[in-house]
Amino acid sequence: MNEKSIKILLADDDEADRLLFREAFDELNVGTSVETVNDGDELMHLMQSTEADSLPHILFLDINMPRKNGLECLKEIRADKKYREVSVAIYSTSSSENDMQETFLNGANVYIHKPNDFQKLKKVLEKAITYANMYQDPPFNKENFLLMAE
Numbered sequence: 001m002n003e004k005s006i007k008i009l010l011a012d013d014d015e016a017d018r019l020l021f022r023e024a025f026d027e028l029n030v031g032t033s034v035e036t037v038n039d040g041d042e043l044m045h046l047m048q049s050t051e052a053d054s055l056p057h058i059l060f061l062d063i064n065m066p067r068k069n070g071l072e073c074l075k076e077i078r079a080d081k082k083y084r085e086v087s088v089a090i091y092s093t094s095s096s097e098n099d100m101q102e103t104f105l106n107g108a109n110v111y112i113h114k115p116n117d118f119q120k121l122k123k124v125l126e127k128a129i130t131y132a133n134m135y136q137d138p139p140f141n142k143e144n145f146l147l148m149a150e
Contacts, residue, residue: 006129009056010036011043011073012091013065017114021060021091024122030129040068044076052082058129060091061108063099071102078107089128 010021018036025034035056037043047055059077063070070090077083090103090111100111112128115121 006030006032006058007054007056008032008034008058008060009043009046010034010060010062010091011038011040011065011070012036012060012062013039014062017062020118020121021125024118024125028122028126030126032129039065040070040073043073044068047077047083055083055086057085058087058089060089060112060128063090063092063094063103071099071106074103074106074108 008025010018012018012021018038022034022036025032037046043059043061061070061073070092074088074090077086077088087109088107090099090108091114092099092112093114095113103111110128112124115124
């Protein structure tokens with residue numbers, strides 16, 4: 001793997017969404033390595049067993065997952081200093097104001113409403129890589145929190 005490659009990790013219980021996510025990054029060809037997990041339990045197990053220097057740069061986290069949901073994972077991640085450098089992009093079909101507020105208050109870097117169009121998905125993921133790195137450190141800016149494809 002290229003040393004300059006951006007390590008991406010997606011936690012999403014929907015197999016079709018995981019496949020589209022991978023395909024979008026393959027087509028973007030922006031120097032990423034993409035790994036996926038099926039739920040929050042699998043995510044946290046992987047994160048805990050990964051050395052700090054091998055953690056993902058950006059974690060895309062679905063909110064609605066079985067066993068351990070995305071908000072629970074976000075809280076665990078933000079409570080552990082080992083994960084301080086990991087940017088968290090919430091990646092969800094939920095457009096609930098409460099979900100957006102909760103994830104913002106708990107330290108997510110950006111919130112992405114999953115687009116239903118593949119071209120829009122590619123655009124929003126490309127933006128997310130830029131935004132997640134720009135807004136790595138507090139104080140976070142709520143004006144830039146919701147990321148949408150145009």
